[in-house]
Amino acid sequence: MNGQEVTHTWRNYPALQQPTYEDPQHVHRVVTELRTRPPLVFAGEVDSLLDSLGRAANGDAFVLTGGDCAETFIESTADRLRLKIQTILQMAVVLTYGASTPVIKMGRMAGQYAKPRSSDIETRGDVSLPSYRGDAVNDYEFSAQARRANPDRLLDMYNRSGSSLNLIRAFTQGGYADLRRVHEWNKGFLTNPSYKRYDTLAQHIDKAMKFMAAAGTDFEALRTVNFYSSHEALLLEYESAMTRIDSRSGDIYDTSAHFLWIGERTRDPNGAHVEFLSHVLNPVGVKIGPGASPDDVKALIDKLNPEGIPGRLTLITRMGAGNIRSSLPALVDAVNADGRPVVWVSDPMHGNTINSETGYKTRHFDTIMDEVEGFFEVLQGHDAVPGGIHIELTGDDVTEVMGGAEHIDDDALRRRYETKVDPRLNHQQSLEMAFQVAELLERSGQNNGPESVDAQPRFNF
Ligand code: PEP
Ligand code: MN
Numbered sequence: 001m002n003g004q005e006v007t008h009t010w011r012n013y014p015a016l017q018q019p020t021y022e023d024p025q026h027v028h029r030v031v032t033e034l035r036t037r038p039p040l041v042f043a044g045e046v047d048s049l050l051d052s053l054g055r056a057a058n059g060d061a062f063v064l065t066g067g068d069c070a071e072t073f074i075e076s077t078a079d080r081l082r083l084k085i086q087t088i089l090q091m092a093v094v095l096t097y098g099a100s101t102p103v104i105k106m107g108r109m110a111g112q113y114a115k116p117r118s119s120d121i122e123t124r125g126d127v128s129l130p131s132y133r134g135d136a137v138n139d140y141e142f143s144a145q146a147r148r149a150n151p152d153r154l155l156d157m158y159n160r161s162g163s164s165l166n167l168i169r170a171f172t173q174g175g176y177a178d179l180r181r182v183h184e185w186n187k188g189f190l191t192n193p194s195y196k197r198y199d200t201l202a203q204h205i206d207k208a209m210k211f212m213a214a215a216g217t218d219f220e221a222l223r224t225v226n227f228y229s230s231h232e233a234l235l236l237e238y239e240s241a242m243t244r245i246d247s248r249s250g251d252i253y254d255t256s257a258h259f260l261w262i263g264e265r266t267r268d269p270n271g272a273h274v275e276f277l278s279h280v281l282n283p284v285g286v287k288i289g290p291g292a293s294p295d296d297v298k299a300l301i302d303k304l305n306p307e308g309i310p311g312r313l314t315l316i317t318r319m320g321a322g323n324i325r326s327s328l329p330a331l332v333d334a335v336n337a338d339g340r341p342v343v344w345v346s347d348p349m350h351g352n353t354i355n356s357e358t359g360y361k362t363r364h365f366d367t368i369m370d371e372v373e374g375f376f377e378v379l380q381g382h383d384a385v386p387g388g389i390h391i392e393l394t395g396d397d398v399t400e401v402m403g404g405a406e407h408i409d410d411d412a413l414r415r416r417y418e419t420k421v422d423p424r425l426n427h428q429q430s431l432e433m434a435f436q437v438a439e440l441l442e443r444s445g446q447n448n449g450p451e452s453v454d455a456q457p458r459f460n461f
Pocket of ligand 1: 069116262263264265287288318350422
């Protein structure tokens with residue numbers, strides 16, 4: 001199959017948010033090259049994620065997705081990746097231990113390099129240039145040369161994704177994620193309430209470990225953890241070029257990541273993105289904003305999960321704290337009436353973006369938590385399951401989101417505001433959120449005991 005396009009029907013549908021390249025031959029050369037490259041993820045891994053997500057659909061596991069709004073090539077360094085993985089693992093520990101729920105861990109990582117934009121053009125003063133669409137497309141610098149869409153960046157995306165995945169695999173399969181190291185991951189000062197709370201929890205886990213060791217547990221199983229990659233499947237030339245036919249089953253997989261999602265701007269059931277993902281076996285997500293109708297959601301299920309396979313379709317709500325309680329109920333009722341399972345996941349970030357008085361694009365921690373609480377309320381009040389959260393975060397001590405235990409205010413935003421696109425929770429705000437979500441889960445009694453979410457005999461925290 002090398003060199004040929006595996007699935008092409010998407011080309012007959014309107015594809016929004018695609019870069020405008022000057023030279024189609026150049027794109028063709030890059031895509032032909034990509035089709036010869038080895039897959040980044042493997043069918044067996046994707047299948048085991050699908051299986052785990054099937055459990056999240058009925059409350060037997062909880063999804064935690066975290067990472068940058070937009071990864072950049074220059075920041076895909078070992079240190080930055082390690083801090084992000086560590087943050088997600090710490091959040092997973094808090095959620096698992098606090099709520100006795102197996103957690104499916106996923107990074108918006110190793111491929112989150114393309115962004116949809118509300119405008120094709122960015123204007124500064126009297127200069128207008130193409131918008132930055134992520135490192136997979138063009139460069140952030142505000143010059144005509146930098147903002148030109150360059151197809152070679154798709155090869156860079158592949159290479160960066162591959163090296164990031166290699167590091168993720170090393171960390172999560174090589175002993176770094178060993179539960180016995182939970183204490184070492186705590187890097188903050190214990191005067192901070194989140195770090196203090198985490199430290200106490202790590203002590204409890206240490207104690208439980210010692211007990212298990214004394215009881216003769218096989219600790220080999222604790223050394224590794226499943227960690228999945230995900231990104232927005234935005235650039236269809238790239239995603240299509242990364243699609244492969246599994247030699248064993250004959251099934252089609254998009255091998256650019258384990259999980260792919262479609263954004264709020266490209267989720268038209270009659271558009272190219274939905275058409276493309278309808279042909280691959282990976283579990284897929286769709287972002288759902290406040291404008292989505294029950295018919296829209298039904299049409300997405302018809303197209304993306306016609307057979308009702310558990311775990312195949314995740315609906316990621318991003319309504320805004322002010323809308324979630326009024327806009328979500330009708331959608332949940334429609335999905336329940338339809339009967340085909342979905343995983344409901346809350347993205348409490350994208351509906352809550354504001355501009356600070358000091359001119360920064362930001363979000364407030366309390367508003368974010370309010371949307372998560374509204375999400376839990378609606379789903380639990382409508383006979384459905386809150387299946388997970390999808391968060392923009394970083395492992396660094398940035399100051400991009402207001403509030404939290406450090407009380408980041410308008411003025412503090414300028415201290416360390418680094419994001420190229422959307423504001424992210426910093427390390428301690430991420431932990432704080434995990435503790436609060438663990439409480440919501442605990443209160444809901446969504447408690448599944450110690451059973452592992454994976455087929456493999458692993459201890460899944
Ligand atoms: C995102 O996840 O960064 C994003 C752009 O989300 P949405 O499509 O929900 O706006
Ligand atoms: Mn974003």
